[in-house]
């Protein structure tokens with residue numbers, strides 16, 4: 158029979174690298190058997206597998222030469238028979254210090270650290286002929302490859318390129334037989350690895366990875382170590398994982414077979430895996446039961462990969478999250494996210510199915526359209542019962558709301574163990590209505606109260622089926638739209654229609670978005686900008702402290718916490734006259750600059766502001782100092798309500814407010830003007846609009862502003878109760894005052910809203926947006942003003958509604 162041309166070709170290829178036909182023949186025969194005569198696998202990468210196997214054979218002192226000597230080139234037909242079906246080396250174990258054989262063909266048994274490997278015969282021998290298997294001894298220096306890739310083409314290429322010598326972390330491959338007695342054919346010292354190879358040509362450690370025998374890893378299913386199956390090995394000491402050597406053809410799936418397993422401990426496996434694919438542990442559950450780690454498999458084409466530090470990865474990832482996913486919370490932490498993920502993983506993985514079911518219900522705030530006329534069900538009443546002194550004679554929201562037609566939906570939390578999926582429990586005072594699990598409703602509420610002390614009125618159990626998921630996500634707690642973020646609850650009510658307030662995230666303080674530059678560092682605050690030597694309450698001091706300098710060495714607040722009348726009147730009239738006198742014009746206006754037009758238009762003017770400087774953490778006074786008002790947050794009783802004049806939602810006070818009262822600050826995302834325009838374009842495309850508020854009161858003071866310092870506030874997605882305050886031309890009952898607290902750098906400040914006059918309970922709160930209704934290019938999109946003021950600047954359109 159004419160010699161098989163493929164066989165001849167294989168001989169030639171081996172000859173080219175100095176391997177004789179004699180040596181090639183038996184190995185090739187075995188390989189053909191091993192691969193079910195799949196020549197492609199053998200020919201791949203210039204016969205690398207064949208060369209590998211020959212070197213392995215050479216290295217091994219247990220080659221059964223007889224089997225090979227009788228073989229002939231002509232035997233390479235379709236009917237090659239072998240005594241045993243060997244394993245595919247695709248899934249070989251790569252263990253250092255171990256002799257591994259497949260059908261008499263020794264797989265590599267590199268050993269790196271002799272000391273770490275007591276050379277017992279059982280440890281050295283890992284006979285894997287057919288179903289044979291043996292225990293490996295414990296080792297801290299084993300390597301396992303997941304064995305899905307036979308060998309990388311790069312290795313062969315590199316073997317031929319002697320010029321690719323690397324000094325560090327290089328793999329040194331030695332001539333077969335050159336150290337015939339050396340079983341530990343891989344030596345590793347100070348990051349360099351050595352294993353047998355025909356020529357003394359160093360290759361990279363990537364090549365080393367590919368040179369090693371490949372292992373199949375099978376998780377011990379009884380121990381549920383799924384991470385190992387997924388290539389993510391946990392270093393759970395003492396755990397047993399299995400390394401399997403599938404018998405020929407028996408495994409059609411991933412090649413793993415539990416029946417032919419080599420047991421090694423979890424920690425050994427982890428070490429082996431880690432050395433082959435070093436893992437970078439990123440996060441874990443608190444007790445370390447669940448861990449997230451990263452590894453880069455350099456066999457998949459990144460020989461240049463070097464393990465970065467965990468800090469570098471986290472930092473980079475956080476930057477990416479902030480930029481790519483528009484996460485705006487500057488306190489966002491990838492670490493926290495990943496740790497939470499570990500916890501969730503553990504929780505879901507360890508809960509019984511029943512618990513999981515209940516958990517998934519109970520952790521979602523459920524809503525219900527309130528049907529009960531029980532006054533305790535009424536959000537208005539709940540608000541009243543809490544701390545809102547609602548004059549029912551004015552509006553009678555209790556009656557209105559208890560009408561099922563008009564009542565807004567109440568999201569209420571439910572304690573997981575208290576109820577089943579479809580129970581509906583309407584909150585009723587502290588009655589002891591039994592609920593099916595034996596808990597009284599009161600007990601259930603008490604349990605929940607313990608979980609949510611900030612919002613004790615928050616309990617209601619409702620039918621999950623009544624609310625679609627998207628509805629849930631758009632819901633606000635009628636009792637407290639601020640979700641406990643403020644010192645007082647802020648209810649919402651709709652007496653006009655069934656609309657809900659728009660979805661947004663409630664934040665009590667502004668948050669910085671991306672590159673908006675706001676430096677809160679204490680080092681930024683020099684001694685001149687605070688009152689370090691003060692004590693107690695600055696307002697009682699005979700000499701005004703440094704913090705009063707901005708207001709002409711007078712404190713802006715009265716001991717009652719109101720803005721002093723003279724200041725207030727001055728600032729109110731400044732704001733009201735803002736259309737003319739107290740305007741400044743930037744040389745290069747950030748607003749115009751960010752429009753990206755071809756030519757810069759001249760600045761249209763900004764209101765010149767005065768500042769209130771409050772004492773803060775670096776000051777010597779205490780937290781109750783009278784020069785700290787805005788930083789304490791909302792204290793008035795407020796309510797979000799649906800206006801009847803066509804302005805949408807609005808904000809009103811539920812109590813009388815004296816003149817000069819701080820109501821709230823305008824909180825939102827602190828954006829650069831560039832981002833503001835970017836959003837404007839996006840929202841216009843989506844048919845939405847944003848109403849940003851400029852922090853432009855001091856733009857002219859700093860000369861041409863750097864882009865990251867020209868800022869504004871956007872409360873569209875993240876904001877506080879101020880986002881509901883409607884505009885009123887000229888005679889609004891609130892005025893916005895710039896208040897500096899943390900930063901002495903005027904480009905950022907708190908925009909605080911104070912009452913311009915005494916306001917009665919139930920009056921709507923309004924402020925003048927400073928909008929120019931004739932400027933269609935204004936950063937606030939003009940609307941048909943329904944403010945009702947006789948000074949309305951949008952008279953042409955709204956004159957009929959003026960009062």
Ligand SMILES: C[S@@+](CC[C@H](N)C(=O)[O-])C[C@H]1O[C@@H](n2cnc3c(N)ncnc32)[C@H](O)[C@@H]1O
Pocket residue numbers: 659803804805806807848879880881882883884885940941942943944945
């Ligand atoms: C900051 S939001 C105020 C809350 C808003 N009404 C809502 O429903 O969410 C500003 C938007 O409210 C509306 N708005 C505010 N003042 C208004 C007024 N005087 N007349 C008509 N619409 C007004 C405009 O649509 C404006 O874009």
